[in-house]
Amino acid sequence: MDFWESDELAAHRDAARAWAEANVEPEWAEQQHTTGCHQTVEMHVRLARDGILGAGWPAEYGGSDVDPDFARAVFDECALRGLHTDGWSTTVMVARTLEQVGTEAQKRRYLPAALRGELMVALGYSEPDTGSDVAAAKTAAFRDGDSWLINGQKMFTSTAQVCSHVFVLARTNFNAPKHKGLSLFLVPTDSTGLAIQPIHTLGGQVTNATFYTDVRVPDTALVGAVDEGWDVMKVALVYERGVGAPASLTQTLSRDLAAWARQAGRPDGMVAFDDPLTAERIGRIAVDELVTRAFTKKVNWLVHKGDLPGIEGNMRKLFSSEATQRHYSETLDILGADGILAPGAANAPAGGIFEHAFRAAVVTTIYGGASEILREIIAERHLILPRNRPH
Structure with a gap:
């Protein structure tokens, strides 16, 4: 290749x-x-x-x-x-x-x-008691004539404050197994009984908790078949983990960090980039960025062919999110004491963007599927490892 x-x-x-x-x-x-x-x-x-x-x-x-x-x-x-x-x-x-x-x-x-x-549309999957285990959803939807009544709570419904709808995963059959009895609905954010409460995060982003109290939606808001929402979720998660929007493929940490290192003076009169170890560490970040680009391009190519890149999407998301956390931890180590200066602080390297990105990276291995779950999926469906191992 x-x-x-x-x-x-x-x-x-x-x-x-x-x-x-x-x-x-x-x-x-x-x-x-x-x-x-x-x-x-x-x-x-x-x-x-x-x-x-x-x-x-x-x-x-x-x-x-x-x-x-x-x-x-x-x-x-x-x-x-x-x-x-x-x-x-x-x-x-x-x-x-x-x-x-x-x-x-x-x-x-x-x-x-x-x-x-x-x-x-914002995503209404996670709940306070279930986290990444979205199939354990307790938010309930019951049919009432030709419409549905939804009651429950969702967490981390990011951008709901500016969205017109939330894609809500709800349980429509409490007697079915965990991955059955689920359904998905497109719920307008201006619905009576829907409340949005902001949550301020470590990384600076404001996400939301959303509350549903007898929120009524028509039957046309149901996406997929009743009680078969997990099949729909599997499609949605492929796009969340592997494709998403046509956003930037340009990862700039190695570029930005190299630019800082080439002008950051040291007491001995040299610049940070003259240190071979620093240059090597930045180079390793650049290599990981290229690998992430290759994963992303592979996923987009499969989608262009009409395929659904389930395993490939999980691999891309797992590698990129784990690499992102490593990269910013490495970056603060390279920056030294100045690395903890937040945006707005005097003398913060690159205006504090590295420190801010370090905090924001904490959540990357959680949203869209926690790394532990992604490893299990890859192990079972790609490597064909047994689900249960003998003691």
């Missing part, structure tokens, strides 16, 4: 940069940092207006004629400017799931709305 890197988006970089210069407001990145909301609604509106959200989607469901590579280059450019698009990422996961398992009526209702920027 040839691992030589080529910039397949090179033809679109200048146009993407021009789009960002004309449409991205300089204060948006700081607003995301200070508010903890990793989705800027106004930028989302502009991306939809120019057909960037619809790039690569079928025309019958609202797709645009914008080149998907240009759209990827735009998301790259936004990411390089420090902007997150978490709400769009989760929306793409749900939209791709609907494309796979939704009814034709749901596809024609929800997909065009998402690509117009009118529908944005």
